[in-house]
Amino acid sequence: MHTVPYWRLSGFYFFHFAFIGAFAPYWSLYLKHLSFSALQIGMLMSLLHVTRVFAPAAWGWLADHTGRRLLIVQVAALAGLASYCGVFFGESFGWMFVIMALMSFFWSASLPLIEATTLSYLGESTARYGRIRVWGSVGFILAVTATGYLLDAAGIASLLWAVLGLKLGIVIFSRQIPEGEVMVHHADGTSIGQIFRRPEVIAFFAACMLMALAHGPYYTFYSIYLVEHGYSKSIVGWLWAIGVICEIGIFFLMPQLMHRFRLKQIMAFSFGCAIARFLMIGWGVDWPAMILLAQALHAATYGAHHATAMMVVHQFFRGRHQAKGQALYTSLTFGLGGTLGGIFSGYAWEWLGAGLTFTVSSIAVLLGLILVVWKMNVGRAT
Structure with a gap:
């Protein structure tokens, strides 16, 4: 087993999620x-x-087939940076559609x-995953708060340059991580289709897809929603940051939580918190304390949920199936679920209201909770 390249992996997570921190909360404001x-x-x-519905599966298959995960990450990071530069050369809907x-496509690779590489390096010490992944949360916090102040001071166009710098950071750190060893596992003789068709695997993916949809x-609209109700962009940035600060706390606590509770219990709790959180956001926007509490629940609805999901995927997909398993998780949850959620939000926001x-969203999470309680059967993390 190679020594875990802690700071190189952490640096990549830092810039990957810093990009999300600058892009996800504010890009909709730029589009508006x-x-x-x-x-x-x-x-x-x-x-x-x-x-992310189809691209991660293609990238994951290519990575497992060639054994060159990090080379693919490096090429995709560079191509993603080059693609993003197109935003400086046009503003029409068609042009923005092609550029995004x-x-x-390249960003989703x-x-x-990286998740499969990190878990490969950790081996049987997967509960330590949160100690590396937490640096992504730190990057998100710094980016989301700094970008909020930047936009208040310099205007929305400054967002383009902030995102460009973070994309460059992703390219630099993608070249620092050494290729990890793919460990042989007895599950290598089982096909990916056989694993995927197991009832508990289907239930897990369906539940996570519903969480992403919700x-x-x-x-898509949280930042716009808050600004329309009188919150400044810097306050919006801090609200995003508070959620991720709470997420950081959970990542540090996950080894102890995973030692004490089964993965199924932690996941069910995160779904229950998500039901409450979306109802609080939808109906409590005029009460800042309610919105603040809702953001604190991000610790469970994303932090605990994501860390637990990574452990479940690692239990289901071992050995030569690791990259494909991570890719399937990304494709079916963040990809398909996120796509349906984004499209749904565009229609529902105009027709139903916030x-x-x-x-x-809360109803979708409730359906996911039923699947977790009914069908998922996973033990504790290693």
């Missing part, structure tokens, strides 16, 4: 600045998820392969 409608904004933001589709309105839209 370009006078796009809510439906158009929903369509454009959903491209981040549409490409290309950027998202990186995280599943987050569609949050990731309150009912977030209520539908």
